[in-house]
Amino acid sequence: MAVENAPVHGAGAGIEIDPMHQFEIQPLVKLDLFGIDASFTNASLWMVIAVVLVTGLTIWGMSGRALVPGRLQSVAELSYEFVANMVRENVGSAGQRYFPFIFTLFMFVLAANMLGMVPYSFAVTSHIIVTFALAAFIFIAVTVIGFITHGLGFLRFFVPAGVPSFMLVLLVPIEIISYLTRPMSLSVRLFANMMAGHTMLKVFGAFVVGLGILGGWAPLAFLVAFTGLEVLVAFLQAYVFAILTCIYLNDALHMH
Amino acid sequence: MEPEAAKLIGAGLASIALAGAGIGIGHIFGNYLAGALRNPSAAQGQFANLLLGFALAEATGLFGLVMAFIILFVF
Numbered sequence: 654m655a656v657e658n659a660p661v662h663g664a665g666a667g668i669e670i671d672p673m674h675q676f677e678i679q680p681l682v683k684l685d686l687f688g689i690d691a692s693f694t695n696a697s698l699w700m701v702i703a704v705v706l707v708t709g710l711t712i713w714g715m716s717g718r719a720l721v722p723g724r725l726q727s728v729a730e731l732s733y734e735f736v737a738n739m740v741r742e743n744v745g746s747a748g749q750r751y752f753p754f755i756f757t758l759f760m761f762v763l764a765a766n767m768l769g770m771v772p773y774s775f776a777v778t779s780h781i782i783v784t785f786a787l788a789a790f791i792f793i794a795v796t797v798i799g800f801i802t803h804g805l806g807f808l809r810f811f812v813p814a815g816v817p818s819f820m821l822v823l824l825v826p827i828e829i830i831s832y833l834t835r836p837m838s839l840s841v842r843l844f845a846n847m848m849a850g851h852t853m854l855k856v857f858g859a860f861v862v863g864l865g866i867l868g869g870w871a872p873l874a875f876l877v878a879f880t881g882l883e884v885l886v887a888f889l890q891a892y893v894f895a896i897l898t899c900i901y902l903n904d905a906l907h908m909h
Numbered sequence: 910m911e912p913e914a915a916k917l918i919g920a921g922l923a924s925i926a927l928a929g930a931g932i933g934i935g936h937i938f939g940n941y942l943a944g945a946l947r948n949p950s951a952a953q954g955q956f957a958n959l960l961l962g963f964a965l966a967e968a969t970g971l972f973g974l975v976m977a978f979i980i981l982f983v984f
Binding site for chain 2: 844889897
């Protein structure tokens with residue numbers, strides 16, 4: 654497709670806007686495993702950086718083990734408490750065994766989103782395959798947990814209580830379809846927020862450069878405010894991803 | 910009509926879905942503010958639900974935006 658990566662020319666002003674180039678995946682170390690392209694790409698690099706950051710925060714932050722925490726230990730303890738409260742409120746005591754998973758998930762998505770805000774970095778979660786891999790894993794895991802906990806009685810999840818029988822014929826397929834769209838909505842929500850945010854940042858950046866010294870201050874002011882909003886959205890989307898996982902887990906463990 | 914022109918028009922039409930996102934988000938925050946002004950002490954407890962509701966409302970609008978991007982860049 655010739656149009657995919659072609660810059661758009663602003664009519665008359667000669668501003669060249671190319672917001673999609675930032676999402677290109679570039680292989681850094683080419684690897685060919687049995688015919689499958691398993692290169693170490695820029696996406697892989699930033700995922701490794703996110704993991705190293707989170708691991709460093711938790712291990713190094715807690716290495717002091719002071720009773721009155723210093724700054725780094727406070728951050729580690731705050732994030733632990735935040736996720737622990739979220740799991741306890743939404744899943745209850747049966748969900749405590751899944752806390753390490755939810756904590757890892759939340760911290761990884763948060764670190765990946767935040768690292769994407771760094772200039773010249775790469776937003777890992779702005780690719781649907783990354784978010785879909787996470788969401789598909791969560792969906793399959795939660796469904797399996799549901800079947801393990803309740804056996805085939807888990808299928809009663811799709812039959813709401815107190816519904817007259819003639820409506821069940823219509824209602825059960827609707828319930829099943831809305832259950833099956835959970836991984837789609839979970840992944841697309843995070844992906845669309847990240848991709849739309851970064852695209853908009855790039856477009857306004859092009860406006861700043863295009864309008865030059867005289868007119869560039871207006872889009873620059875908006876860009877500063879919008880970057881602040883994007884940082885908030887990065888945190889919010891990580892939080893929503895984690896809390897929806899907790900809610901789906903609660904559905905599986907305690908049906909409704 | 911050339912496919913290029915049809916793509917641009919289709920992407921523009923798909924973006925109209927974001928109006929729904931705007932209305933939904935405004936609705937949620939407006940209701941939260943109205944409730945918080947009536948009962949300030951209960952407001953903090955519902956802050957988590959506010960953020961969850963905001964994200965869910967925005968997601969539906971963003972599905973429309975994703976359709977716009979698909980029309981623009983996949984076909």
